[in-house]
Amino acid sequence: MPAIYTTEWYDAVREAINARVAGAKGVPEGAWTCRVEITGDGASPYVQRDAERHFLVRIENGLCSWYREVDPGDEAVVLDYRFRGPATVFDAIAAGIDDPVDAALRGAVKVRGDMRFLMRQAELVKTLLDAYATAVDTTWPQGRPPYGGGAEGIASASGSGDAGGGLSGGDEGSGNA
Numbered sequence: 567m568p569a570i571y572t573t574e575w576y577d578a579v580r581e582a583i584n585a586r587v588a589g590a591k592g593v594p595e596g597a598w599t600c601r602v603e604i605t606g607d608g609a610s611p612y613v614q615r616d617a618e619r620h621f622l623v624r625i626e627n628g629l630c631s632w633y634r635e636v637d638p639g640d641e642a643v644v645l646d647y648r649f650r651g652p653a654t655v656f657d658a659i660a661a662g663i664d665d666p667v668d669a670a671l672r673g674a675v676k677v678r679g680d681m682r683f684l685m686r687q688a689e690l691v692k693t694l695l696d697a698y699a700t701a702v703d704t705t706w707p708q709g710r711p712p713y714g715g716g717a718e719g720i721a722s723a724s725g726s727g728d729a730g731g732g733l734s735g736g737d738e739g740s741g742n743a
Contacts, residue, residue, distance in 0.1 A: 567704065582698070583629070584629050587628045590690060599647075601648045610652075618638045619653075620635065620637070621634065622634055630694075647678065647684075650675070660699070665699075666699055
């Protein structure tokens with residue numbers, strides 16, 4: 567079981583996405599790159615308050631070719647989509663507690679990019695999100711959400727749980743997301 571936000575976890579999520587997409591029909595040709603920006607909200611032990619963690623995900627012909635963490639200042643890659651939200655939301659998605667589409671619809675995860683394409687590819691997007699949010703048995707070394715201690719505290723550090731991570735729709739944008 568890989569620990570959340572480690573190279574092993576990114577690889578496991580990539581493999582889970584590819585396993586789910588392997589039998590999918592109507593997978594679009596072409597490639598797109600997403601940037602996931604997770605902001606520290608003071609509750610998640612995985613992103614310090616006012617800090618950020620950024621990840622790049624590359625999808626080519628429906629398959630995830632890479633998923634990796636990058637420096638928040640690295641803007642060298644041309645993006646098709648940008649997903650941004652607080653760490654507790656992304657942690658809850660990764661733990662299988664929160665639905666990524668619901669998180670975007672209620673505005674907890676902001677999305678920039680071609681929303682028309684995402685809507686036309688709804689089945690593929692759902693397959694990718696399901697793999698990301700439920701297919702990886704994840705270890706939580708600093709505690710698993712939901713975080714206790716009031717509304718936003720830290721959970722016990724038992725360190726185990728299940729699931730992958732998450733992305734979803736919201737604001738429309740275009741070009742370099």
